[in-house]
Amino acid sequence: MPTFINGKIFTGIDQTTFVSAMTIEDGHVTWVGESSDITDPNAIDLHAKTVLPGLIDVHTHPKYIADALHGVACTPPNVNSIKDMQAALRQSPAFGKGPDTWIEGWGFDETKLAEHRTPTVDDLDEISTTQPIFVYRSDCHSSIGNSKALELAGITATTPDPVGGFIGHFDDGRPNGYMKEVAATQLLIKAKSAQSYQGDVDNMANSSRHYLQNGIVAIGEMMGRIRPYDSLKLYQDAVKAGFKPKSSIYYVYDEVASNANLKPTNDDQLRIAGIKVFMDGSISGETAYNQQPYPSGQNGVCLTDATKLKQAVTYAKQQHLQVAIHAMGDAAIQLILDVTDKMQPWLSDRPSIRIEHASILSNQMLKQINMATMNYALVTQPIFFFAEDESYRHYLSPQQFNEAYRVKSMMNTKAEFALSSDAPCTPWAEPDSPFVNIYAAVTRTAVNGDVVNPEEAIPVPDAVLAYTNWPARIGGFSENGQLTPGYAGDFVVLDRDIFSVPHEELKDIRVAETWMGGEQVY
Known part of the structure; x- marks a missing residue:
C-alpha cells in the first residue's frame, strides 16, 4: 500500500484541483489529500515533482x-x-x-x-x-x-x-x-x-517500454484486423510476453462486416471497443475528401458513401460497438454529420460515434454537432499541422486552412473531445510524444515557426485533460483518467512542471517515472 507525499498531483477532476499526497491499495487510489495528513514513515517522497494521471493515446496504431x-x-x-x-x-x-x-x-x-x-x-x-x-x-x-x-x-x-x-x-x-x-x-x-507472426508478437511486446517512457498507460488501436491474423490474438500474446498498456481495439469495418460474433468486451487490460470506418485519406497525400479541390483540380477520394456509412452504423448498433470514423476532409466530415446527426445514440457510457481527425471544421459543422441528436466525440491531432504545415498551406485554400484543427472550437462543443497522436502517421521523429502534441495545441506553432490559427489555442490544463480524463471517457477506459479514490493507480511523474514552464518548453518535457496499479513500470 504505497503512499506518496510532497507532490504536485493533478487529480484530473477539472483544470484546477491539485493535491500533494495520495495512497494506492490493490492497484487503485484509495485516498487523496495533503502531505501534512500523512504520518507513514515509509511514504514515498515525490520531491515537489508534478504528477499527472497516466496518459491515454486514444487514437494510435500500436x-x-x-x-x-x-x-x-x-x-x-x-x-x-x-x-x-x-x-x-x-x-x-x-x-x-x-x-x-x-x-x-x-x-x-x-x-x-x-x-x-x-x-x-x-x-x-x-x-x-x-x-x-x-x-x-x-x-x-x-x-x-x-x-x-x-x-x-x-x-x-x-x-x-x-x-x-x-x-x-x-x-x-x-x-x-x-x-x-x-x-x-x-x-x-x-x-x-x-x-513472421512471432516476430510481430515480439515487436509488440518490445514496444511496451516506448509507451511507458512517454507516460502512456492506455491506447486505442485503430487498425484492428482479422487477416492475416486476428489483432485480438496478437495483443493477447503480446500481453503474455510483457506488453503493459491497457488497450482498446477498433476493427476495420470492411474486415468484420459479415462477422456477427464481434462483440464488445470489458476486460480492463484488453478489450474490443468498436469498429473503424475510413471516409477518406490524408491532406498531405491529396486524398482527404474536400469540398474545394486541391491545386491539382482533384477533390480527394471518398472511400465510404452514405449507404455504406449507414450500414456500418447499423452494424455497430446491432453489435453494441462504438464507431470511430476517419475523416480529414471537410466533405467527408459533412457527410458523416448529414448521415448520422439525427440518429439516436445506442451507447450511454461513451459517445456512439467518434469523428477521428476532424481536420477541417466550418462554423456550420460545429453548430450541427451542437444541435445533433447523436452523441459524438471529436478526436484530433495538432501534431499534424506542427509537422506538416507546408503541406497544409500548399494543399488547402485560405478558407480551409483557417478552419484547420480548431481545437478550442471542438472543445467548446457538446461533443466529447480528446487529443491523440495517430502515430506513427505523421512525418516527425517522435510522432506520439504527448508533449509535442500539447505544445502544438497550446502554442499553435509549427516546427517551421508558422503560427496556425492562434485563436484556436487552448490552456495547458485543458490540454492535459485532453490526454487524461477526456479520452478515458471516450475510449471506455473507465478506471483511468483521474487520480481520485476508486480509479486506477496509474500515474506519471514529469521532469518539470507542465503547468508553469514557458510554453516553448512544453515539447521538451519528459516523463521521469510511470506507475501502473501503484507499481513503478518505468
Whole structure:
C-alpha cells in the first residue's frame, strides 16, 4: 500500500484541483489529500515533482509503431532527401540479414524530400533486391516497396487495384512500388505479417517500454484486423510476453462486416471497443475528401458513401460497438454529420460515434454537432499541422486552412473531445510524444515557426485533460483518467512542471517515472 507525499498531483477532476499526497491499495487510489495528513514513515517522497494521471493515446496504431520501432525513421530532421532515405535504410539493423528479413522504414513525405517526388521501386532496389523493403508514407495510408516486396505480395503489372486503393505504375506499365491508400498498402503488409507472426508478437511486446517512457498507460488501436491474423490474438500474446498498456481495439469495418460474433468486451487490460470506418485519406497525400479541390483540380477520394456509412452504423448498433470514423476532409466530415446527426445514440457510457481527425471544421459543422441528436466525440491531432504545415498551406485554400484543427472550437462543443497522436502517421521523429502534441495545441506553432490559427489555442490544463480524463471517457477506459479514490493507480511523474514552464518548453518535457496499479513500470 504505497503512499506518496510532497507532490504536485493533478487529480484530473477539472483544470484546477491539485493535491500533494495520495495512497494506492490493490492497484487503485484509495485516498487523496495533503502531505501534512500523512504520518507513514515509509511514504514515498515525490520531491515537489508534478504528477499527472497516466496518459491515454486514444487514437494510435500500436502494430505500426511496433514495426516502426525496429524500422528506420525516414522523417525530418534527419532524412530530407531520397539519398538520405537510402542511407538511413542501409543503416537498419535488418540490412544484410537475408531474404527472410524485411527492411522497414516509416514517415517519408514526398513534399519534404529534396527531390519533391515519391521514392520508387528503383530507388529501393538500389538498397537491396534480395531483401524485401517496406516504407510507410507519413500518413500510414500509403507506402512503397522494392521489387522483392512486390514479388512476395504477388504484385505484377496486371494486378488489379484493390477497392479503395491504387497500385502505382511507371509509364511502361511496370509497378513503380507506390501503394496508394490503405487497401493497397495492406497487400504489402499481409505479405510481411504472414512471414513472421512471432516476430510481430515480439515487436509488440518490445514496444511496451516506448509507451511507458512517454507516460502512456492506455491506447486505442485503430487498425484492428482479422487477416492475416486476428489483432485480438496478437495483443493477447503480446500481453503474455510483457506488453503493459491497457488497450482498446477498433476493427476495420470492411474486415468484420459479415462477422456477427464481434462483440464488445470489458476486460480492463484488453478489450474490443468498436469498429473503424475510413471516409477518406490524408491532406498531405491529396486524398482527404474536400469540398474545394486541391491545386491539382482533384477533390480527394471518398472511400465510404452514405449507404455504406449507414450500414456500418447499423452494424455497430446491432453489435453494441462504438464507431470511430476517419475523416480529414471537410466533405467527408459533412457527410458523416448529414448521415448520422439525427440518429439516436445506442451507447450511454461513451459517445456512439467518434469523428477521428476532424481536420477541417466550418462554423456550420460545429453548430450541427451542437444541435445533433447523436452523441459524438471529436478526436484530433495538432501534431499534424506542427509537422506538416507546408503541406497544409500548399494543399488547402485560405478558407480551409483557417478552419484547420480548431481545437478550442471542438472543445467548446457538446461533443466529447480528446487529443491523440495517430502515430506513427505523421512525418516527425517522435510522432506520439504527448508533449509535442500539447505544445502544438497550446502554442499553435509549427516546427517551421508558422503560427496556425492562434485563436484556436487552448490552456495547458485543458490540454492535459485532453490526454487524461477526456479520452478515458471516450475510449471506455473507465478506471483511468483521474487520480481520485476508486480509479486506477496509474500515474506519471514529469521532469518539470507542465503547468508553469514557458510554453516553448512544453515539447521538451519528459516523463521521469510511470506507475501502473501503484507499481513503478518505468
